[in-house]
Amino acid sequence: MADLSAVRADGLVKTFGDFRAVDGIDLHVRQGEIFGVLGPNGAGKTTTLRMLATLLPIDGGHAEIFGVDVRREPHRIRQLVGVTGQYASVDEDLTARENLWLFGRLQGLTSTRAKSIAGDLLARFDLQEAADRPLSQFSGGMRRRLDLASSLITRPPLIFLDEPTTGLDPRTRGQMWDTIRELVTDGSTILLTTQYLDEADQLADRIAVIDRGRKVAEDTPDALKTQVGESTLQLSLAEGADTALGADVVRRLLGEDPVLSPESGRMNIPLPDPDRAADVLIGLREAGLGISSVSVAKPTLDEVFLALTGHGADDESQTKPQMEAAR
Amino acid sequence: MTTTTVTPTPLDPRRVDPSVVVARTTSHTSLQETWVQTLSMAWRALKKMRRKPEQFFDVLIQPLLFTAMFAFIFGGAISGSVSDYLPVLIPGILAQTALTVCMATGVQLREDMDKGVFDRFKSLPIARIAPLAGPMIADLIRYGIASVLTVVTGLLIGYRPGGGVLGCVGGIALTVIAGWSLAWIFTWLGTMARSAQSVQGISMMIMFPLTFLSNAFVPAETLPGWLEAFVKVNPVSHVVSAVRDLFNDGAVTAEVGWAVIGCAVVVAVFAPLAVRSYSRKM
Numbered sequence: 001m002a003d004l005s006a007v008r009a010d011g012l013v014k015t016f017g018d019f020r021a022v023d024g025i026d027l028h029v030r031q032g033e034i035f036g037v038l039g040p041n042g043a044g045k046t047t048t049l050r051m052l053a054t055l056l057p058i059d060g061g062h063a064e065i066f067g068v069d070v071r072r073e074p075h076r077i078r079q080l081v082g083v084t085g086q087y088a089s090v091d092e093d094l095t096a097r098e099n100l101w102l103f104g105r106l107q108g109l110t111s112t113r114a115k116s117i118a119g120d121l122l123a124r125f126d127l128q129e130a131a132d133r134p135l136s137q138f139s140g141g142m143r144r145r146l147d148l149a150s151s152l153i154t155r156p157p158l159i160f161l162d163e164p165t166t167g168l169d170p171r172t173r174g175q176m177w178d179t180i181r182e183l184v185t186d187g188s189t190i191l192l193t194t195q196y197l198d199e200a201d202q203l204a205d206r207i208a209v210i211d212r213g214r215k216v217a218e219d220t221p222d223a224l225k226t227q228v229g230e231s232t233l234q235l236s237l238a239e240g241a242d243t244a245l246g247a248d249v250v251r252r253l254l255g256e257d258p259v260l261s262p263e264s265g266r267m268n269i270p271l272p273d274p275d276r277a278a279d280v281l282i283g284l285r286e287a288g289l290g291i292s293s294v295s296v297a298k299p300t301l302d303e304v305f306l307a308l309t310g311h312g313a314d315d316e317s318q319t320k321p322q323m324e325a326a327r
Numbered sequence: 328m329t330t331t332t333v334t335p336t337p338l339d340p341r342r343v344d345p346s347v348v349v350a351r352t353t354s355h356t357s358l359q360e361t362w363v364q365t366l367s368m369a370w371r372a373l374k375k376m377r378r379k380p381e382q383f384f385d386v387l388i389q390p391l392l393f394t395a396m397f398a399f400i401f402g403g404a405i406s407g408s409v410s411d412y413l414p415v416l417i418p419g420i421l422a423q424t425a426l427t428v429c430m431a432t433g434v435q436l437r438e439d440m441d442k443g444v445f446d447r448f449k450s451l452p453i454a455r456i457a458p459l460a461g462p463m464i465a466d467l468i469r470y471g472i473a474s475v476l477t478v479v480t481g482l483l484i485g486y487r488p489g490g491g492v493l494g495c496v497g498g499i500a501l502t503v504i505a506g507w508s509l510a511w512i513f514t515w516l517g518t519m520a521r522s523a524q525s526v527q528g529i530s531m532m533i534m535f536p537l538t539f540l541s542n543a544f545v546p547a548e549t550l551p552g553w554l555e556a557f558v559k560v561n562p563v564s565h566v567v568s569a570v571r572d573l574f575n576d577g578a579v580t581a582e583v584g585w586a587v588i589g590c591a592v593v594v595a596v597f598a599p600l601a602v603r604s605y606s607r608k609m
Contacts, residue, residue, distance in 0.1 A: 075353070089446040090443070090444055091371065102370070106368075158345070
């Protein structure tokens with residue numbers, strides 16, 4: 001097959017009653033890349049992934065994984081995809097080693113082979129010491145690692161990671177990122193969902209931004225970030241009354257309007273280059289305007305969202321109840 | 328928590344080649360694969376049983392308590408004496424205990440299905456029947472324990488089965504088969520219901536009429552005509568009669584045949600229903 005796509009989904013639809021959780025999403029993931037699906041809670045990321053993993057029936061549209069039709073041949077798809085869920089899908093009543101052995105046996109490995117692969121994976125994911133302890137003693141990070149290890153037993157060519165680091169502390173998160181990067185060097189393709197721009201930025205070759213069941217953008221992380229500016233200068237003027245004067249200074253120096261916050265005196269200034277922050281501060285000093293606080297921040301998912309959709313990422317209150325149903 | 332980072336050694340030096348993997352995929356599980364998968368799931372259920380022995384509580388207590396209680400309370404009233412009632416009662420208690428174990432099968436399946444690990448089972452290329460049939464195979468042990476315990480309790484309070492050892496073994500075997508077959512009804516309920524509690528509730532409503540509106544504890548002839556008619560078609564009655572024949576006379580009668588046929592029909596109807604409902608739940 002000459003087609004080098006790993007996932008080819010066109011117009012995917014999932015409805016729960018009247019609610020369209022996924023409303024015509026196209027995803028084209030190339031072989032060997034890390035593809036990120038970025039969006040706030042309830043945007044339809046998990047639902048999309050679950051449809052592609054044959055865990056939810058597809059209500060509309062068409063999906064192929066390595067050329068195999070997802071709807072028509074679910075059994076083949078399950079042999080091609082390793083799924084690591086948002087909530088670790090491992091057996092709490094078994095030990096880590098028993099979990100891996102069981103999943104190996106279920107996928108047709110002999111008992112000895114399943115045992116040796118379990119041993120290898122435990123070593124690779126640094127779970128050897130805890131291998132025979134009950135999972136109830138596992139930390140969140142250990143569970144996630146075991147969960148990921150469980151998806152790799154038969155070395156599937158495509159791996160789905162649903163919010164792999166949500167709820168992990170920063171260090172464990174970094175370790176998880178390293179592990180994910182290694183998988184690609186083995187030749188696997190990865191489709192991951194995340195709520196964090198920095199995670200998508202760190203890992204993904206390309207990102208699709210999903211909002212309310214629709215894809216609002218798809219690009220490389222760099223291209224997406226430049227749409228909202230490399231970073232943002234957030235500052236508060238000492239005198240709220242000076243806001244208009246401050247905005248003039250910014251406009252003169254950067255050629256762009258600052259985003260004024262409803263709080264008087266506060267403004268967010270998108271910077272094409274973090275160096276320009278100094279220019280703005282000097283400009284304000286020269287204009288005789290006092291500053292009470294200042295910080296430079298990387299663009300957040302919120303800002304990317306604002307830039308792409310015109311509403312904030314957490315502006316989802318009206319769709320929240322249905323989201324629970326989407327689980 | 329550990330501090331070291333993950334060792335960057337690939338599991339297998341060969342790179343994953345999607346086209347090779349795609350070519351290797353199969354469109355469905357073979358019978359042999361299904362069997363191995365079912366046994367693996369049974370292994371899982373056994374591990375769980377060993378780690379949570381409290382789930383054996385109903386299996387242990389019910390035969391002991393009900394056999395002794397029913398024998399001494401109803402013995403005189405129904406059969407004239409405790410020893411005359413035991414040949415009637417023991418097969419009845421066996422059927423009742425088997426149904427209680429069945430009920431637990433459904434409730435536990437429902438609890439289990441709510442856990443994250445079922446997401447993985449569903450995402451794996453395994454036969455859809457394996458996660459349902461596996462625990463049921465492990466449950467054979469529970470039927471066995473419950474049946475043996477009931478008979479032993481009976482022997483202790485004076486039951487002397489006329490069928491001898493062979494009759495008893497046959498009766499217990501039939502109980503286990505019947506329990507396993509009827510468990511498919513509760514497994515189906517387990518895949519349908521919203522919560523473990525609702526499975527429990529619905530199961531109770533099924534279990535009580537099935538056991539008490541049968542010949543398990545009283546002779547059917549003493550009942551009003553309309554009730555007697557129901558008792559005669561109740562599959563539990565046939566199982567109880569068959570077990571009585573085996574225990575008390577060591578005889579393989581037509582009732583045994585009817586009981587086995589009834590069990591086969593239940594499996595043929597409810598196993599596909601359960602698998603269908605389980606597959607659709609995803």
